[in-house]
Amino acid sequence: MIKDVQTAVIESNYDWTLVKIIADEGVGYGECFFALGLPDVIRRLSPLLIKQDPANITKLLRSLKTAGLLTSPHGGALQHALAGIETALWDLLGKSLGAPLYRLWGGAYRNDIRLYADCHGGEGLASLSSILAPRTPWWLGEATDDTPHEVHPKYHGGRAAEAFELDLDLYARRAREAAEHGYTILKFDLDIPNPHSRDDYNRTLEPQEIDLLVEVVRAVRESISEEVGLAVDCHWSLSATSGAALGRALEPFKLLWIEDPVPPESDEALARVVRESPTPIASGENHYSAVQFNRLLQLGMQIAAPDLQKTGFAEGRRIAELAELFTVPLAPHNISSPIGTLAAAHLASTIPNFLVLEHHGIDVPFWEELAAGRDAPLIQEGHVVLDDAPGLGVTLDEEVAYRYRKRDEAFFGNAP
Numbered sequence: 001m002i003k004d005v006q007t008a009v010i011e012s013n014y015d016w017t018l019v020k021i022i023a024d025e026g027v028g029y030g031e032c033f034f035a036l037g038l039p040d041v042i043r044r045l046s047p048l049l050i051k052q053d054p055a056n057i058t059k060l061l062r063s064l065k066t067a068g069l070l071t072s073p074h075g076g077a078l079q080h081a082l083a084g085i086e087t088a089l090w091d092l093l094g095k096s097l098g099a100p101l102y103r104l105w106g107g108a109y110r111n112d113i114r115l116y117a118d119c120h121g122g123e124g125l126a127s128l129s130s131i132l133a134p135r136t137p138w139w140l141g142e143a144t145d146d147t148p149h150e151v152h153p154k155y156h157g158g159r160a161a162e163a164f165e166l167d168l169d170l171y172a173r174r175a176r177e178a179a180e181h182g183y184t185i186l187k188f189d190l191d192i193p194n195p196h197s198r199d200d201y202n203r204t205l206e207p208q209e210i211d212l213l214v215e216v217v218r219a220v221r222e223s224i225s226e227e228v229g230l231a232v233d234c235h236w237s238l239s240a241t242s243g244a245a246l247g248r249a250l251e252p253f254k255l256l257w258i259e260d261p262v263p264p265e266s267d268e269a270l271a272r273v274v275r276e277s278p279t280p281i282a283s284g285e286n287h288y289s290a291v292q293f294n295r296l297l298q299l300g301m302q303i304a305a306p307d308l309q310k311t312g313f314a315e316g317r318r319i320a321e322l323a324e325l326f327t328v329p330l331a332p333h334n335i336s337s338p339i340g341t342l343a344a345a346h347l348a349s350t351i352p353n354f355l356v357l358e359h360h361g362i363d364v365p366f367w368e369e370l371a372a373g374r375d376a377p378l379i380q381e382g383h384v385v386l387d388d389a390p391g392l393g394v395t396l397d398e399e400v401a402y403r404y405r406k407r408d409e410a411f412f413g414n415a416p
């Protein structure tokens with residue numbers, strides 16, 4: 001019987017929102033993709049879980065989903081909350097049965113789960129709040145007058161940065177470092193400030209901007225072995241025409257994918273880019289359901305990139321199986337702590353069409369430390385290795401989590 005549902009938020013490169021479910025049968029942890037007011041959403045849902053049997057996972061999720069049907073039918077904070085609650089319930093069930101999640105979920109196609117390193121825009125640790133404003137995490141030191149308080153240029157307009165000088169060596173160095181750590185696929189952001197852009201909002205890449213992005217990719221490509229694959233992310237910033245032009249310009253580099261060239265709500269734009277770009281197109285981190293993924297697959301999207309801390313795992317499996325019917329591989333989006341990353345790794349183990357899982361924490365100094373219950377590092381040579389440990393295969397080191405907690409949020413039952 002479920003006795004309590006608690007949350008904690010870790011102030012990392014994003015707000016990692018963790019859920020802990022305590023029941024007579026044991027304890028489980030889960031993780032949600034960040035959202036405005038997320039801990040409050042989970043707190044308000046918790047009466048529907050208290051005194052329930054934690055093993056009735058899909059039935060409980062259905063009742064939570066019904067509760068939010070009128071306020072959050074297609075995604076957003078409620079869905080993020082459900083994904084974290086679902087993960088905690090699966091972890092609890094696995095631990096109470098003594099079985100790893102990949103066993104509960106149908107068994108393993110593979111135990112070494114390949115990760116790709118998200119190398120951002122070439123910079124090191126960048127931390128964003130839940131409104132995507134840059135911040136200095138408090139544990140790195142108090143904000144000073146030099147701390148940037150303006151909104152992030154990448155997400156709030158600001159590609160036109162006349163003073164910005166592109167440091168190609170920085171990109172090359174980042175790529176070499178990630179490859180040296182054993183990652184066999186790297187991803188870089190191409191929605192970067194550039195001195196040639198004359199407008200922040202028109203989604204248009206002029207030829208000199210495309211030339212500059214080609215130089216970025218060339219610098220990365222030439223710094224690493226042919227054995228290492230490359231992908232790029234445009235964060236919905238382009239028009240269909242510019243997305244397709246970029247796809248053509250980057251064809252010689254044989255990228256694994258261009259991610260999210262056009263806005264997530266624009267089906268026709270996605271269809272055009274897919275048709276006209278010789279470089280494959282990945283999308284999906286802003287979609288929540290198999291119904292929505294069905295549309296993307298019908299439009300011809302070549303790589304499915306759901307975020308499982310948004311979709312949850314029953315729906316994630318449905319999305320994976322649907323993609324398999326289209327022969328489309330899955331490269332899940334993931335910006336999580338070890339809790340969310342392990343949950344995604346277990347699903348990746350159990351589906352045939354898994355390609356690679358994102359790791360967005362290569363610059364977070366305490367990422368490994370958060371995981372308790374394993375003797376060896378979780379990530380070795382660019383892979384998460386799943387073993388026979390029950391549930392997620394790790395538990396959360398709450399002492400470490402407390403050290404990096406978000407100070408104005410509750411920490412597992414303790415007031416801020």
Ligand code: MG
Nearest residue numbers: 233259260285
């Ligand atoms: Mg992305």
